[in-house]
C-alpha cells in the first residue's frame with residue numbers, strides 16, 4: 001500500500017510513518033497501535049489514518065453519513081461504544097469502525113463482532129487492562145561511558161544512525177583512540193585496522209558491532225522494557241485473567257522484568273550491590289576504621305605509664321625524633337593491635353575479603369599517632385573496585401538485555417493483543433448493556449423487533465420496546481410526544497451500527513445493505529427563501545441520485561407553509577418511491593400528503609391508547625397502515641365526551 005495514497009496521509013505524515021519497521025503492513029492492517037508508534041503521530045491521528053487505509057483497502061467511500069443528523073447519530077453510537085472501553089487506545093481504535101457500504105468491509109467488521117461477542121468481559125480483565133498502554137519508545141537514552149571510534153567517514157555515519165545512544169568519534173590513529181580511552185570507560189573501535197593496538201584502558205576492536213547491537217548498547221533493550229514494564233506486566237495479567245494464549249511465556253517475561261530497575265539497570269544482584277556499596281562508602285569506611293584504630297591507641301596510651309630514662313630522652317630529642325619512635329619503641333604491640341583492628345573493620349564493613357591484601361595496606365605498619373590511612377592505596381582500591389563494579393554491571397546488563405531483546409517482539413504482540421482485546425470487550429459490554437443482537441443484513445427495507453434506543457432521555461430500563469418495519473416509502477403519523485422522532489432515531493441508530501458491523505439494541509433486526517443514510521432532522525421553524533431553496537435542492541439531488549439509500553425525515557412540513565409543504569413532500573415521496581428508496585417521513589400532515597401523493601403511500605401511526613390524568617398514554621410501536629389521530633383531535637374527542645355539548649361534536653366531525 002502506497003503511504004501517500006491513503007486519505008489523510010501527506011508527505012510529512014508519510015515521512016513519519018516511514019520511521020516504523022513496516023508502515024505498509026501497519027496501514028494494511030489498520031493497526032492503530034503500530035501507526036501511533038510513529039514519531040509525532042497521536043492516537044487520534046493514527047485512528048484517522050487507519051480508517052483512511054481501511055477505506056482505501058476496501059475501495060470504500062465515506063458517503064454513508066450524508067447529513068449532519070446522520071453524522072450526529074454516528075458520534076452517538078461511537079460514544080456509547082467508547083464508554084465501554086478501559087483503555088484510551090481502545091476508544092481510539094473504535095474510531096476505525098465507520099458505517100460502510102462495502103460488502104468486504106462489512107464482512108470483516110461482522111467477523112470482528114462475532115469474535116467480540118464470544119468474549120466474557122470479566123472485572124478481573126478490566127482491572128488488568130487499566131494498566132495497559134501502547135508501548136512507547138524510551139526517550140533520550142544516552143550512554144556516556146562508552147563510545148564508538150572509526151577512521152572511516154561512511155562507517156561513522158552508519159554508526160551514528162545505528163547507535164544514536166552512543167557518541168561516535170572520528171579518529172586518525174591509535175593515538176586518538178588512546179586519547180578517547182582516557183575520557184571513556186570503554187572505547188569500541190569499529191575498524192579492523194585497529195586490531196592489536198596497544199593502548200591503556202578498555203579498548204575493544206569490534207568490526208562486527210553492527211551485527212550485535214545488544215552487546216554494544218544493552219541499555220537500548222533495558223530502557224525499552226524499563227519504560228514499558230508496567231504495560232507488559234499488565235498485558236500478561238490480561239492474558240491470564242482472560243484465559244487466552246499469550247505470544248510468550250508470561251513467567252519468563254516476569255522473571256526478566258523482575259531483574260530490571262525502573263532506571264533500566266539490573267536489580268537484585270548481591271555482588272553488584274556489594275561492589276557498588278564498597279565504591280560509594282569507601283571513604284566513610286576508611287575514616288571509620290581510622291577512628292577505631294585511633295580510639296584504641298588513645299586508650300592504650302592513656303592506660304600506659306611510660307618511663308623513659310634521661311639519656312634516652314636526650315637522644316630522642318637530639319635526633320629530632322617525634323613521638324612516633326617512642327610509639328615504636330614503647331607501644332609497638334598496641335599499635336599493631338590498633339592497626340589490625342582498623343584493617344579488620346574496613347574489610348568487614350565493605351565485605352572486602354577478595355581485596356583483603358590491598359585493603360590491609362591502606363593502614364601502614366609504620367607507627368604514627370594519630371593513625372593515618374595511605375591515600376594512594378585507598379585510591380588504587382577505589383579504582384579496582386570501580387572497574388570491577390562496572391565490568392559486572394555491564395556483563396549483567398548484557399545478559400539481561402540479550403534475554404529481553406528476544407522478548408521485545410513477543411512483548412509488543414502481547415500488549416497489542418491486550419489492547420485489541422479491550423476493543424472486543426467494549427463491544428461485548430455494549431451488547432450486554434443494551435440487550436443487543438447481531439442484525440441480519442439483506443432483503444429490502446428494515447424490520448426491527450423489540451428495539452430500544454439507548455439515546456432516549458429516559459433510563460434504558462424504562463425504554464419501551466418498539467416494533468417497526470418499513471420497506472419502500474412510508475409516512476409516520478402520531479400524537480405529540482408519542483415517540484415519532486425517537487422511532488426515527490432508533491431506525492437511524494440501528495442502521496448506523498449495523499453498517500459499522502456492530503450489534504444493535506433490539507431483539508431482532510433485518511436491514512437492507514444501504515449505501516447512504518440521509519437523516520433530515522426537524523427544522524427549527526420556517527426557513528427563509530434561501531435556506532428553503534437549498535433544502536429543496538438537497539432533496540432534488542437525493543431523489544435523482546442512484547445510491548441505495550435509507551431516508552429519514554422529521555417534520556419537513558415546518559420548513560414552509562402547510563399547504564405547500566404537503567405538496568412538496570408528496571412530490572419528494574413520489575421520486576423516492578420511483579427510485580426504490582427506503583424512506584420514513586414523520587409528519588403531522590400525513591393525511592394531506594397521502595391525498596396529494598400520486599401513489600398509495602403507506603401511512604403508519606403511533607397511537608394514543610388514552611388520556612390518563614391529562615397525560616397521553618401511547619403505544620410506542622407504530623401501527624401499520626394507520627393514520628394516527630392527532631393530539632388536538634383526541635382532546636376535542638375527550639371534551640365532546642365529557643361535556644356533551646354540540647360545539648365539540650361538530651368540531652370532532654371536522655376531523656373525519
Ligand SMILES: Nc1ncnc2c1ncn2[C@@H]1O[C@H](COP(=O)(O)OP(=O)(O)OP(=O)(O)O)[C@@H](O)[C@H]1O
Nearest residue numbers: 457462463464479480481482483484485486487620
Ligand atoms: N420507546 C420509548 N420508551 C420510553 N419513552 C419514550 C419512548 N419513545 C419516546 N419516549 C418518550 O417520549 C418523549 C417524546 O418522544 P419524541 O420526541 O420521539 O416524540 P414525537 O412524537 O417526535 O413528538 P413531537 O410530535 O412533539 O415531535 C421522549 O423524550 C421520551 O421521553
